[in-house]
Amino acid sequence: MTKRDDSVPSLARLPTGVRGLDDILHGGFLEGGVYILQGSPGAGKTVLANEICFRHAAAGGRAAYVTLLAEMHTRLLQHLRPMAFFDESVIPESLYYVSAFHTLEGDGLKGLIDVLRREIKGQRADLLVVDGLVAAQESAPSDREFKKFINELQAHASASGCTVLLLTSGLLRHVSAEHTMVDGVFELEDQLFEFRNERSLIVRKFRGSGFLRGRHSFRITDEGVTFFPRVEAVFASASQSDTLSDAKVSTGVPGLDKMLLGGLPAATTTGLVGPSGIGKTTLGLHFLSNSSPAEPGLMFGFFEPPARLCLKARHLDLGMTAAVQRGDVEILWQPQRENVLDELAHRLIGAVRRRQVKRLFIDGLGGFLESATSPQRMSRFFSCLTNELRALGATTIFTMEVAEITGPVTRVPSSGVSALLENLVFMRFVERDSSLSRLLSVHKVRDSGHDPSLREFYITDRGLHVGEAFAGVEGLTTGVAREPASAAAAPPPVTPDV
Amino acid sequence: MQTILVVDDELGAIEVVATALEDEGYRVLSAANGRHGLERLAEGQVDLAVIDFMMPLVDGTSMGRAMKADPAFKNIPIIMMSAVGESVVRERFDGYAAFLRKPFRISALIDTVRRVLA
Numbered sequence A: 001m002t003k004r005d006d007s008v009p010s011l012a013r014l015p016t017g018v019r020g021l022d023d024i025l026h027g028g029f030l031e032g033g034v035y036i037l038q039g040s041p042g043a044g045k046t047v048l049a050n051e052i053c054f055r056h057a058a059a060g061g062r063a064a065y066v067t068l069l070a071e072m073h074t075r076l077l078q079h080l081r082p083m084a085f086f087d088e089s090v091i092p093e094s095l096y097y098v099s100a101f102h103t104l105e106g107d108g109l110k111g112l113i114d115v116l117r118r119e120i121k122g123q124r125a126d127l128l129v130v131d132g133l134v135a136a137q138e139s140a141p142s143d144r145e146f147k148k149f150i151n152e153l154q155a156h157a158s159a160s161g162c163t164v165l166l167l168t169s170g171l172l173r174h175v176s177a178e179h180t181m182v183d184g185v186f187e188l189e190d191q192l193f194e195f196r197n198e199r200s201l202i203v204r205k206f207r208g209s210g211f212l213r214g215r216h217s218f219r220i221t222d223e224g225v226t227f228f229p230r231v232e233a234v235f236a237s238a239s240q241s242d243t244l245s246d247a248k249v250s251t252g253v254p255g256l257d258k259m260l261l262g263g264l265p266a267a268t269t270t271g272l273v274g275p276s277g278i279g280k281t282t283l284g285l286h287f288l289s290n291s292s293p294a295e296p297g298l299m300f301g302f303f304e305p306p307a308r309l310c311l312k313a314r315h316l317d318l319g320m321t322a323a324v325q326r327g328d329v330e331i332l333w334q335p336q337r338e339n340v341l342d343e344l345a346h347r348l349i350g351a352v353r354r355r356q357v358k359r360l361f362i363d364g365l366g367g368f369l370e371s372a373t374s375p376q377r378m379s380r381f382f383s384c385l386t387n388e389l390r391a392l393g394a395t396t397i398f399t400m401e402v403a404e405i406t407g408p409v410t411r412v413p414s415s416g417v418s419a420l421l422e423n424l425v426f427m428r429f430v431e432r433d434s435s436l437s438r439l440l441s442v443h444k445v446r447d448s449g450h451d452p453s454l455r456e457f458y459i460t461d462r463g464l465h466v467g468e469a470f471a472g473v474e475g476l477t478t479g480v481a482r483e484p485a486s487a488a489a490a491p492p493p494v495t496p497d498v
Numbered sequence B: 001m002q003t004i005l006v007v008d009d010e011l012g013a014i015e016v017v018a019t020a021l022e023d024e025g026y027r028v029l030s031a032a033n034g035r036h037g038l039e040r041l042a043e044g045q046v047d048l049a050v051i052d053f054m055m056p057l058v059d060g061t062s063m064g065r066a067m068k069a070d071p072a073f074k075n076i077p078i079i080m081m082s083a084v085g086e087s088v089v090r091e092r093f094d095g096y097a098a099f100l101r102k103p104f105r106i107s108a109l110i111d112t113v114r115r116v117l118a
Helices: A045-058 A073-080 A101-122 A133-139 A143-160 A177-181 A254-259 A280-289 A306-315 A320-326 A341-355 A365-371 A375-391 A484-489 B011-023 B034-043 B060-069 B086-092 B106-117
Strands: A034-039 A063-067 A095-099 A127-131 A163-168 A184-193 A196-206 A215-221 A224-228 A269-275 A297-301 A329-333 A359-363 A395-402 A423-432 A435-444 A455-460 A463-469 B003-007 B027-031 B048-052 B078-082 B098-101
Touching: A034 A045, A034 A143, A034 A177, A045 A063, A045 A073, A045 A095, A045 A127, A045 A163, A045 A224, A063 A101, A073 A095, A095 A101, A101 A127, A101 A133, A101 A143, A101 B011, A127 A133, A133 A143, A133 A163, A143 A163, A143 A177, A215 A341, A224 A341, A254 A435, A254 A455, A254 A463, A269 A280, A269 A375, A280 A297, A280 A306, A280 A320, A280 A359, A280 A395, A280 A463, A297 A306, A297 A341, A306 A320, A306 A329, A320 A329, A329 A341, A341 A365, A341 A375, A359 A365, A365 A375, A365 A395, A375 A395, B003 B011, B003 B034, B011 B027, B011 B106, B027 B034, B034 B048, B034 B060, B048 B060, B048 B106, B060 B078, B060 B086, B078 B086, B078 B106, B086 B098, B098 B106
Parallel strands: A034 A163, A034 A184, A063 A095, A063 A127, A127 A163, A269 A395, A269 A423, A297 A329, A297 A359, A359 A395, B003 B027, B003 B048, B048 B078, B078 B098
Antiparallel strands: A184 A196, A196 A215, A215 A224, A423 A435, A435 A455, A455 A463
């Protein structure tokens, strides 16, 4: 997952241990650094800081968690207890909770710095969290005094090698003294997108280290916090070089393989465009049924759960269940919920890497589109995703549903995406003799010729079969077949805009 | 009137415990850490110390040990309180008369105080 585009000085790191975060930070915080973790109430600062402490303690480190005017420890620990990272056995030996608010009230910043210094020393802490920095700021008699406090804290952190996280609900709207002085600023947000919320992290500053730029989504669940590094940042260039090959991969449908002059070019991405019910998933099941130990398959679907897919395959006389049981095919179903776009991509890439998948069927593109909170990033997102899949050697088929059941198809769904697809196959219904026929056509294939004819295809209890080219009719791409004699009065054929 | 010393680093916790004990007719002294707590003990007659486990500077177990080592304070009963389990506390210090796991009900606090002072 880690992809570095900046040179990183060889300073010792304190890994956060939080899934995905160390990839964003190129390995973690720099030891002895002072960092601000900021965000509005509810953004996830306290959970994240606590998870970092627990994971640090679990890895053999020692941490002190000092609160100012923040949640009471009793309630805090109650809230953390259900989380997977919570381990009471590390308290107090490796993780110590204290409040310094009394000290701040009585002795001001001087007293506070004394408490922090003593806690670092007394607990032999190499990680210190100060939760509620805003209380310290409010009690400072002047900006200058607060700057001195930050400066002194930095000096103690550096001298003791203790990494310090300062939690504050203030935002970086106005660059203030502490933001310019500290080694890093990490901003957490919980943004509303019409009816749904999505959490994200932006690294505003990380002195002395490269990091993945931009907005990275994250989730908080009972497992803790999981970050999903932005696909365009982490896969800005593919993790390995693209292996060029003339090899073809069978679609599992002999008639289509013939149109493709042997099959799909290996390690390419194919868009399979058509309306609901035309047979896109059926074609995908054929593709996956040809999986083998040498060519492991993966179904990454949004619409039909694994049991239903296996049943569907059985009705088509395809051995999917056996292939799944042998381990040649894995079905990863993504229920239609509020998915996070980058989470989906990382789950997909992870599954492809884990089994070195060579046959990948994604059903379909719409599942990704519906998860996107920023549609304008989709073209670049898919570019990076498909580049990575190509580099991993996966031959990928995406289904792309069009809204029109019949009639002309003039454009693929999602502008900008079609250009990223090396191969394009259309499936559509055609009205002929007062009944609907199915039509299959290949519109482009990377670095290869193909049969451009418009073929009829059938779905029977033996699967999908490609027939002959439609003969004696024309106007098929309008959705209504006509006798050639009426051609003069008919509109011209429509060529898909790809 | 019996005097109870409440030692806790969390302002809210002290307020709640002190108010509840005052409502029951006790005189209450408070301190924000063990060091301050030992100073308050020296100020006058204390009949019971209610001490939090984790505190800055001098923690609850260190304060408890210091009390037991000092002839002037060694007979003052201690109620330890903590958000972590009693076994964790007992490993470090077992010289207390009762233990209260946070969060606790006021009624549990009052019952425990009465029992220890009886």
